[in-house]
Structure formats: C-alpha cells, structure tokens
Amino acid sequence: WPVGNNNSLLHPFNVTIRSDRRGTCKGTHVVYACVGYCESSAFPSRYSVLVASNFTHNITSASRCCTISKDAKIKVRLDCPRARHHDDIEILTARACHCDMCRKSRY
Amino acid sequence: VTTQLHGSFRGCAVRDFSFVAQKPGCRNLRIDTEACWGRCHTWEPLPEPPYVQRHHRVCSYGRTRYLMVRLPGCQPHVSPLYPYPLALQCHCTVCSTQDTECETF
Secondary structure, rough: OOOOOOOOOEEEEEEEEEOOOOOOOOOEEEEEEEEEEEEEEEEEEOOHHHHHHHHHHOOEEEEEEEEEEEEEEEEEEEEEEOOOOOEEEEEEEEEEEEEEOOHHHHH | OOOOOHHHOOOOOHHHEEEEEEOOOOOOEEEEEEEEEEEEEEEEEOOOOOOOOOOOEEEEEEEEEEEEEEEOOOOOOOOOOOEEEEEEEHHHHHHHOOOOOEEEO
C-alpha cells in the first residue's frame, strides 16, 4: 500500500467468523485494519526523570503508533448450511487511520 | 533495518543526539551521544471482538553502553558524575517500563 505524508493507512484483510469450533455457521468478510510506519525515538532521560525513577529509567521513549481514528459497524452474514438459515453479526472495521498514541495494552 | 533515508525512512537506526545534562548544584554540560530514531511497523486491526493482536512496537535501544561524564562547577556536596546511555544498536521493540520512560503523544 502507498505510504506518503500520512504514514498510517487502511489495509484490507479477510475475517472469518465461526459460530462454534465445528464451524456450524460461518462467514467471511473484508474488514480494514490500520497499518503503517509512525515516528518514534529513544534518547537519554532528563535528570528529573532519572530522579523520579530512582535512576532506573535511563532511557526515554517518545513514540507514535498507527491507530484507528474512525471506525464503522458492518454486518457479516454467517451461513448455516445444515440448518438452512443464516445469521447476521455486526463487527467493527477501521474507516480512517492516523499516527497517534501507542496503547500500552496493545503493544 | 534501514531501507531509505530522511522522509521515507522505514526502520529503526542509531542517530546522533545532543542534549544538555542538567543537575541541580552543577553547571550544565552539552553532551554528544548516539540515540535511536525511526519508523516502526505498527498496526491496529479491530477495536472489538473478534480481536486480532495489536502490534505497537517502537524504536528503542537494542544494545547500550552506559557512560559517565563529570559535570563542571558542582557544589561540594553534589556528585559531579552524570550517567547517560550510548546506543550501539537500535531496534523496534515493546517499550519496557522496567528500564524506559515510555511517553506517547
């Protein structure tokens, strides 16, 4: 995918959802993720950081990561061939991306 | 991994870095060292189930040498020693709060 001034861009991938382990009902849909190259750096910490961390944080990392800025719900149809019916399930997909806060829980 | 320089650079590399070492009770000293800078491959797939693993890695120190500099004009009760890291190698990695002040903006 092209990377220009905006380094965090939408990227399509297929998601397959199964109703159970056996795949009684299942459906596949294209959704979008945010993928890209955002700027980050690491450098010696300021003295105030050294003191506050009891001289354990000698390095400071300043970073941005590719994240979802806008999302949308889409319906995925799950086909259930044996039961001869289908179910719809809603999932989220990315609609816009940007370089923003790295989320620690998502590292 | 270095692919290109400047605006389109992707990867994480050692880069010259200057800073002013400041410590109460001593005079400031400008220090030239090497630090890390780059653009790491990061992604965020889905904000809700079905989750796919997020990947937020940042450019940080891989191999590090710690150096000690002596600050000038320190008061008698203040140690003139000031430690700082020199990056020998940088890589895209998880920011570890064990040894790093992780800031994001």
